[in-house]
Every structure is written in C-alpha cells, then in structure tokens.
Amino acid sequence: MLKVYSFSICNVQSPDEKPESEDAVESPYMVTIRSKCITQLLLLGALDIIQKKYWSRLKGYQKITILEILFSMLEFAASYNSYTNLRLRMQHNPPERPPINLLRQEFTGTCIYLEALHKATSGIDLNQNGELLRKSDYSLDDDDDRVKTNAEEKLASFCGQVLKEAYDFQTSIGDSTNMEIHQVLELRSPIVVKVLKGMCSMENQIFRRHLISFYPLITKLVCCEQMDVRCALADLFSMQIRVLMQ
Numbered sequence: 001m002l003k004v005y006s007f008s009i010c011n012v013q014s015p016d017e018k019p020e021s022e023d024a025v026e027s028p029y030m031v032t033i034r035s036k037c038i039t040q041l042l043l044l045g046a047l048d049i050i051q052k053k054y055w056s057r058l059k060g061y062q063k064i065t066i067l068e069i070l071f072s073m074l075e076f077a078a079s080y081n082s083y084t085n086l087r088l089r090m091q092h093n094p095p096e097r098p099p100i101n102l103l104r105q106e107f108t109g110t111c112i113y114l115e116a117l118h119k120a121t122s123g124i125d126l127n128q129n130g131e132l133l134r135k136s137d138y139s140l141d142d143d144d145d146r147v148k149t150n151a152e153e154k155l156a157s158f159c160g161q162v163l164k165e166a167y168d169f170q171t172s173i174g175d176s177t178n179m180e181i182h183q184v185l186e187l188r189s190p191i192v193v194k195v196l197k198g199m200c201s202m203e204n205q206i207f208r209r210h211l212i213s214f215y216p217l218i219t220k221l222v223c224c225e226q227m228d229v230r231c232a233l234a235d236l237f238s239m240q241i242r243v244l245m246q
Contacts, residue, residue, distance in 0.1 A: 030100075033080070037105050040073045044108055051116045060143035063120055064150055070113045071154065077106035081191075083169040086184045095179075098187060110191055113158070114198040120151030122203055155202065156210040162195045163217040170224055182225070189226040196232035200239045207240050 047066060055063070079085075080102045089099035166188070173181050199207065199214070207214070218241075222233055 033102075037077075037102055040076070041105055041108065044070075044073060044105070044112055048112045051112065051119065055116075055119055060147045063116075063147050067113070067116060067120065067151060067154055070109060070116060071158070074106065074109035074113055077102040077109060078191075081106050081188065083165065083184055083188060086187060087180055090180045090183065098183070101187065103187060103191075107190055107194065110194050114155075114194070117151050117155040117158070118198070118201055120147055121155055121206060152206055152209075155206070156213070159195050159199055159202075160210075160213050160217065162192060163214070163221065166192050166224070166229075167217055167220045170221075185224075185226055189229050192221075192226075193228050193232045196229070196236050200232075200236050202240070204240065204243055208244060211244070 047070060050058075051066060058066070086099050086101060089101075093099050170185070218233060218236065221229065224230060
C-alpha cells in the first residue's frame, strides 16, 4: 500500500501488515493519483538527467518542450498541494498526522524546473562532466534568443505565482491561531524557500526587469511566521535588492 505524507511519496507497506482500519483501504481515485505520481517522479528523474548532462546538445524547441513538460507535472502537484486543498484534507486527518500530499513531487519538480530555467536564461551550458562550455565550443541554435526570452517569462511567472499564493493565504487567515492553518504553512514553506533561493540565483538584469511585480509580494511576506521563509527573504534582499540600491 502506497502512502503519501510530507516529503515521502512511496512508503510501501509490507504484505504482512494489515490496514489500521477499513477506512485505510485506499479508493480507486487515490490508486490512480499515486500511480500517476510514481510515473511522474520517474519522468522527473529522466528529465533531470537530460537537463544536467545534455542541455547543450538540445535544439531550441526541445529545450522549450522540456520546460513545458516540467511545468505541467509541477502544476499537477502544486494544485493537489494547494493551501486550500491541504487544509481541507487536514480536517479529515488525525491531528498527529500530516494530510495526504504530493509535496515530494512538487519539491523535486521545483528544484529541476528552476535549475533548467536558470540554465536557459543565463545562456550557460555544461558538458557531461559538468564543465563550462564556452560559446566557441558549440554552435548556437538559431532560436537561442527565443529560448532565453521564453524561459525568462516562465521564470518570472512561476516565482511570482508561488509568492502570490503564499501571500494570499496568509492574508486570508489574518491573526488566526488555528493549528491546521499553521501546519499548512509549515508544509508549504520549503517550496516557498526554494523559490526565494532560486530568485537569489536569478540574473540581476532579469530580477531588475521584473522587480515591479516581485517587490510588493516580497515585502508583504517579510512578516510571515515561518522563520525559514524570512531567512530566505533576508538572503534575497542581500543578494538582489541591495545590488540594485548601490
């Protein structure tokens, strides 16, 4: 039996073990969800190898296709893991157990997607040994600029979306002391932190071009209760905002 909790998507139950109750027998819907997630995790691993080792060999349209596939899988997990959905499922869970989620898939997808986007927007390619390829070492694809523009739009949109969802949820709860709400925020904070760290690595010119949409969200998250999010925000201010002010 497959269980999905926190950052573990494949917790396989021994055949000798019995379900804790009749309610523990998963529905056909959950079997479908888990099967799809396992397949997508395997596909994510394959795409990660491609973008790490063979990115420089891909044509422009192939790079864009990989980015779109990564986003579609990430979008599926993010929708299942939305703040609202996590809170609803938590209401049907014992207090000591996190709600069923796809956080491992979303976190893994976020890491791979951000890495590929940074690679596409920076124009830096690595060979199979992880060594930097200079522009003279390989022939540039004719639509290299199109790939870079497309990737920048995707990067700015994705980062903005994650920050906006985090801010909107925190705004909607106000000063609530409901433990369910705070647990949902804690569960999703690693995703927010990863995106903020990705923004720290963003090329400064790209960050500058999209500052008008980033800045309101960044400043509104400063007062969030998650310490790891606040630390990531401090790094972002130090590495990006501070440079713009010099």
